[in-house]
Amino acid sequence: MANGFVHWGDKQALMLINQSHKAGESLTHALRSLTDVFGYIDERAITPLMQTFALSRAEILGVTSYYDDFRDTPPARHVIRLCQAEACQAVGGRELSTHLFAKTGLALGEAAKNGQVALEAVYCLGLCANGPAGQIDDKPAVHLDAAILDAKLAELDQ
Amino acid sequence: MNAQVFIPADTLAIALGADEIAAGFAAEAKARRQDIEIIRTGSRGLCWAEPLVEVNTPKGRVAYGNIAPGDVAGLFEAGILNGGTHKTCLGPVDDMPYLKTQLRFIFKNCGLYDPCDIDAYLSHGGFAGARAALAQKPENIVDEVEASGLRGRGGAGFPAAIKWRTVLGASAEQKYIVCNADEGDSGTFADRLIMEGDPFRLIEGMLIAGLAAGADKGVIYLRSEYPLARKVLEKAIAVAEQQNWLGADIQGSGKAFEISVFFGAGSYVCGEETALLESLEGKRGIVRSKPPIPALEGLNGQPTVINNVITLCAVPDILVKGGAWHAMLGVGRSTGTMTFQLAGDVKYGGLIEVPFGLSLSELIYGFGGGTRSGLAVKAVQVGGPLGAYLPPEQFDTPMDYEAFAAIGAGIGHGGIVVFNENTNMRALARYAFAFCAHESCGKCTPCRIGSMRGKELLAADHPDLELVHDLCEVMVEGSACAMGAMTPIPVQSAIAHFPDEFGTRTAQAAE
Ligand SMILES: Cc1cc2nc3c(=O)[nH]c(=O)nc-3n(C[C@H](O)[C@H](O)[C@H](O)COP(=O)(O)O)c2cc1C
Ligand code: SF4
Ligand code: FES
Numbered sequence: 001m002a003n004g005f006v007h008w009g010d011k012q013a014l015m016l017i018n019q020s021h022k023a024g025e026s027l028t029h030a031l032r033s034l035t036d037v038f039g040y041i042d043e044r045a046i047t048p049l050m051q052t053f054a055l056s057r058a059e060i061l062g063v064t065s066y067y068d069d070f071r072d073t074p075p076a077r078h079v080i081r082l083c084q085a086e087a088c089q090a091v092g093g094r095e096l097s098t099h100l101f102a103k104t105g106l107a108l109g110e111a112a113k114n115g116q117v118a119l120e121a122v123y124c125l126g127l128c129a130n131g132p133a134g135q136i137d138d139k140p141a142v143h144l145d146a147a148i149l150d151a152k153l154a155e156l157d158q
Numbered sequence: 159m160n161a162q163v164f165i166p167a168d169t170l171a172i173a174l175g176a177d178e179i180a181a182g183f184a185a186e187a188k189a190r191r192q193d194i195e196i197i198r199t200g201s202r203g204l205c206w207a208e209p210l211v212e213v214n215t216p217k218g219r220v221a222y223g224n225i226a227p228g229d230v231a232g233l234f235e236a237g238i239l240n241g242g243t244h245k246t247c248l249g250p251v252d253d254m255p256y257l258k259t260q261l262r263f264i265f266k267n268c269g270l271y272d273p274c275d276i277d278a279y280l281s282h283g284g285f286a287g288a289r290a291a292l293a294q295k296p297e298n299i300v301d302e303v304e305a306s307g308l309r310g311r312g313g314a315g316f317p318a319a320i321k322w323r324t325v326l327g328a329s330a331e332q333k334y335i336v337c338n339a340d341e342g343d344s345g346t347f348a349d350r351l352i353m354e355g356d357p358f359r360l361i362e363g364m365l366i367a368g369l370a371a372g373a374d375k376g377v378i379y380l381r382s383e384y385p386l387a388r389k390v391l392e393k394a395i396a397v398a399e400q401q402n403w404l405g406a407d408i409q410g411s412g413k414a415f416e417i418s419v420f421f422g423a424g425s426y427v428c429g430e431e432t433a434l435l436e437s438l439e440g441k442r443g444i445v446r447s448k449p450p451i452p453a454l455e456g457l458n459g460q461p462t463v464i465n466n467v468i469t470l471c472a473v474p475d476i477l478v479k480g481g482a483w484h485a486m487l488g489v490g491r492s493t494g495t496m497t498f499q500l501a502g503d504v505k506y507g508g509l510i511e512v513p514f515g516l517s518l519s520e521l522i523y524g525f526g527g528g529t530r531s532g533l534a535v536k537a538v539q540v541g542g543p544l545g546a547y548l549p550p551e552q553f554d555t556p557m558d559y560e561a562f563a564a565i566g567a568g569i570g571h572g573g574i575v576v577f578n579e580n581t582n583m584r585a586l587a588r589y590a591f592a593f594c595a596h597e598s599c600g601k602c603t604p605c606r607i608g609s610m611r612g613k614e615l616l617a618a619d620h621p622d623l624e625l626v627h628d629l630c631e632v633m634v635e636g637s638a639c640a641m642g643a644m645t646p647i648p649v650q651s652a653i654a655h656f657p658d659e660f661g662t663r664t665a666q667a668a669e
Contacts, residue, residue: 026440032421053440066442068424069382085344085593086539086586087575090502091530094585123426123593125383126347127170128575129205129500129507138385140173 003075004138005039012037013045021052027063031070040071076111076118078156080149081135084108084121087128092145096132099146103153117156160195161239162214166269167198168354169386170347175227176209182230183211190234200355202269203509204256205347210269212251215241221248256525261487261495262511263475264468268355274393276401279358285403287474291366292411296326299370303473305481307493311348312338312429312466313541313570313640315492315559318473321463324453325371328461333373335364336438336457336464339380339387340422340429343542345501345573349467351509353380353387356471357394361404361417363470366477368415371463376417379434382424391419426543426597430639431464433599444599445639466571468497488514492558502538502575503529519553522576533578537655539586541570543593544644546651547577547586566651568644583656588616590648594641604633605642612649620661623653 006012013034020030030049034041041064049060064070082088082097100119101107111118127133130142136152165171165180180196187194204210207223211233220241222233229246236244248254271278279285291299304319325333337360341349353360364376380388395417398404406414420438422428428437432446435457456462472494476484485493492514498521500507505527522528522538529535537547546567548555555561562569577586591612598606608629615621615629630646637643653660 026438028423028437028440029420032423035423036421063440063442066425070423086543086589087345087501087573089586089589090575090577090581122383124342124344124346125169126341126350127173128345128347128502128573129504130170130173130208131502133173140169142170142173 003039003077003079005075006037008038008040008042008044008074010044013042014048017045017048017052027053027055027060028067031064031067035069035071039075040073043072076115078117078137079120079135080117080152080156081120081122082108082144083123083125083127083131083133085124085128087124088131088133091131093132096144096146096149100149100153103150112157117153160193162195162197163239164197164199164212164214164219164269166201166209166355167273168201168351169384170205171201171209172386174209178227179209179211179225179230182227186230186234192234192239194239197272199271200268200273201351202251202257203265203351204254204506205508206506207248207508210248211238213238213241217241217250219251221251221254222246223248256506256508259525260511261513263495264359264471264497265352265356265509265511267359268352273355273357273390274397276358276394276397276403279356283478284358285362285474287477288362288365288369288403289409290477291369292409292413296370296372299366299477300326302481303370303476306472306476306484307481307488307491308469308472308476308484309492309559310466311468311472311497311571313343313544313568315569318465318469321453321465322367322370324451325373325461325463328454330461332375332458332460333371334457334460334462335367335371335373335376336431336434336452336462337364337376337378337470338429338431338434338464338466339378339384340426340434341381341384341467341571342426342429343545343571343573345539345575346499346542346571347501348497348499348509348572350384350387352467352471353384354390357391358398358403359471359474360391360467361394361398363473364417365403365408365415366473367463367465367470369413371461373461373463374414374416376415377438377457378417378419379422379428379438380419381422381429388419388421395419426593427599427639427641430599430641433639434464435462442599444601445641447638468571489556489558490560492560496557496569496572498557498572498574500526500574500576503531503533503535503578504576505530514558515556517554517556518548518574519550521557521574522553526576529576529578531578533580535576536579536581537577537583537652539575539577539648540573541568542573543590544568544640544647545570545573546647547583547655548651549655566647568647583652583659584616584661587649587652587660588613590645590652591616594645598641599639602637602642604636605638605645608633608642609645612645616649616660618661623660626653
């Protein structure tokens with residue numbers, strides 16, 4: 001997939017869950033390794049997670065829902081993450097987000113209908129002396145402005 | 159000898175095209191049949207000059223700043239390999255005022271070599287602190303750290319030695335060293351820079367902490383916003399294992415220590431030490447009630463030292479040079495150097511390591527050169543999202559824990575975010591509530607509900623400030639951790655210093 005993740009596979013998921021468990025790791029470790037590989041945690045992982053970690057469904061969903069990174073649906077092909085935090089606000093980060101919303105008709109956290117591009121909020125990427133900062137797919141981006149983002153959008157929305 | 163070209167490979171430099179620049183150097187050298195060695199380094203922390211390319215010359219390393227991929231051919235024309243003059247040339251690195259006026263020991267090697275080159279680390283004095291620690295009794299290591307006066311750099315400024323001694327004194331099957339690398343504060347990047355640029359220093363610091371506290375397992379809780387740091391750390395840990403600086407019998411001492419990296423999952427409050435432990439244990443990142451303190455019942459209920467990245471990175475030099483040396487730096491009970499980070503609308507943003515005691519204005523104007531936009535400075539926020547907004551009248555405050563506490567502010571992790579005259583302070587105050595609402599772990603009602611309410615209150619044309627202050631008071635008193643208890647600080651400091659922006663008649667008339 002364009003976003004660098006592989007398609008969900010039950011077998012591989014089971015292997016990852018077992019690996020974590022065997023290594024004496026906790027549930028969050030297993031959720032992390034699933035997310036690293038697939039970009040999300042499919043509903044089909046819940047039963048094996050319950051069995052492996054001897055937890056209830058509610059306990060597992062309680063954990064997945066707590067963390068922003070643990071999604072339950074596959075990520076969009078492309079993701080633009082824009083920093084919303086103070087240091088980026090100081091150099092126009094907010095206005096840039098507003099511009100992007102207007103341009104795409106998307107809100108933060110929303111994927112476009114065709115699943116191509118999603119906008120996500122991020123709170124600081126440690127690039128705070130060179131804001132506005134963001135991430136376009138896996139690439140860190142700094143000194144962002146409307147023109148750069150417009151060009152990126154046009155490129156990604158192919 | 160081949161000409162050596164040093165090109166940083168940290169996240170910022172990469173965002174600014176450092177990989178393309180490195181490829182350009184390789185291609186250009188090949189085309190010109192010139193032998194060069196390209197070394198990808200950490201960053202010097204001069205964010206304003208990145209990508210900062212350096213070449214080794216008889217005059218020492220010469221720097222070229224803000225290089226773009228398109229500059230490479232011109233740089234070769236100008237004879238960069240011999241330190242030739244070019245519009246981007248910043249002269250010998252060691253003579254650059256921005257670096258020369260700093261006193262770096264935590265960051266002294268960051269940017270000099272390939273971060274995972276353990277021989278380079280060793281040849282720059284690496285692991286000398288660990289060697290010293292291996293030769294000492296645990297009590298003596300703790301004594302040395304106590305004498306240094308080292309206080310935690312993660313935010314609370316708690317003396318490191320007290321935690322270490324508590325864990326050392328506890329008897330348990332298993333003890334842990336947990337490194338807090340959650341660096342969630344806006345305006346901070348010191349942890350990122352050192353993890354991406356000199357990871358062996360952190361490994362060494364954790365090893366020393368392990369030897370001191372009697373722990374043989376270390377965990378780095380790394381935020382997921384730092385994927386490159388994860389790669390560098392994992393590689394450096396593998397190298398340290400090969401070279402027997404981690405493992406079951408470190409350098410033949412019979413002492414064991416291992417480190418694993420946990421990659422977080424996008425939660426600010428997981429930077430709070432007990433929420434962090436919950437998260438590691440596989441649970442929701444909800445803050446625990448204290449007592450018990452983590453030093454007695456931490457990870458998996460075992461005695462655990464939790465320290466920030468920079469705290470741990472300060473330790474190797476303390477073991478080499480002695481606690482007394484460290485205690486002499488700084489002012490009062492704020493000993494050693496602090497790794498300040500200048501960010502936001504600032505001309506020369508970056509990492510500034512200096513002893514405590516410099517004034518804010520020396521940092522903002524002296525190092526920072528004022529705003530990048532050229533507008534006047536209106537306020538700075540020091541210490542992340544839970545830090546105070548300070549107006550220029552307070553810029554002569556010395557940067558030390560006590561002086562900051564005296565003005566109702568804190569230094570936190572050392573982030574300083576500069577805002578220009580066009581800033582809407584009410585929007586920032588409202589953001590502080592909104593951020594708290596977004597990140598609250600939900601345990602305490604004043605934090606969870608109060609922050610939502612505060613956000614709504616500040617949205618009104620004429621917010622009821624009395625109600626806002628009452629709400630803040632409830633949050634301060636009824637919150638189990640600093641998330642809820644300190645969110646009032648940015649809110650109330652903004653109101654106190656910029657009352658006109660909070661819907662008084664004059665502000666309305668001006669709009
Ligand atoms: C909401 C919240 C977030 C925090 N985030 C961090 C963080 O990202 N990094 C950190 O080192 N400490 C953070 N802390 C402070 C830790 O709880 C703890 O004091 C610190 O890790 C101790 O290490 P130190 O003594 O070396 O500073 C946070 C505290 C709170 C209340
Ligand atoms: S103050 Fe907020 S973040 Fe801290 S424990 Fe209470 S609810 Fe959780
Ligand atoms: S505040 Fe945006 S990168 Fe740090």
